[in-house]
Amino acid sequence: MTASERMKMAAGEWYTCIDDELEALRVTARDAVFEHNSLPPRQRGNIAPALRTLLGAMGEGARIEAPFHCAYGFNLFLGEGVFLNAGCTILDTAPVRIGKGTLLGPNVQIYCAEHHREATGRLAGLEIAKAVTIGDNAWIGGSAVILAGVSIGEGAIVGAGAVVTRDVPANTTVIGNPARAVTPR
Template structure:
């Protein structure tokens, strides 16, 4: 029999309120809490307890305080990736953030795609769609990145954008929904 966690990892529909999944979240919530409460001078770039739960986080990657995360094991950070204050990463699916990418304050990255059928949605059925953010990307504060989106290398996402579709490398996007305004030359 396939567990709800296995279904989540496979991108299949699963119930997000499952004892095994709850236990993982609680362990991550505790580590995130310690990260957020630690003095910055003692925390370093990422609190060691939180770093140990992440899929990948090189020493040069940095996560500021008031951060929120669900599973940890699905978050993969590149060298010198930077998440500013108040970021939320709902990593039910894989979230990759490339090298030297700067994520502004209060950015929200979502992987959970809730079921369209209201009965199944009411039973907390969802699926996890990955989010990929390339290298050298700049995402302005208050942006929301929706499930299944890829943002290409070198792209710039204007503050407050809602990214509903893939962003090509080097593009500049703004608005809700985010739309391309110029391409990098």
């Protein structure tokens, strides 16, 4: 039996995102995100019902401010007390695990997909999905970008606007593009 594009995506193999099954899953996610972003705050609560149902997991007290965007939702796992500020975008083609007590500033972007390096591969929609993990009690500053395959350790700080291309050890502060460790003040 030939593996479906969804199975290839989940296995971390090259797959094409131009696929009916994957598009149907993205439509479901867009509907849930639309509900989340459209409901009045008191009606939405911490996370709107359709999005809450779609998520891989959601710990007690996890909150996502609107507007928010995700690609699939089912690959997003939020620990207790996680807070995603307004404008966060998570392209969860692979699992994104955010540890308890972690805070994401406004407009943080997490990208799990890497597109093919050759133009013909990109035209065919080829990409590969790599998981992103953020440990407990981390702080990701506003407009930071976290690229595919990165792990950020417990208690780490990512400065506003940083572009994280490599793993960040626990209790380390990184800033810049590409993000580099700095000595805390």
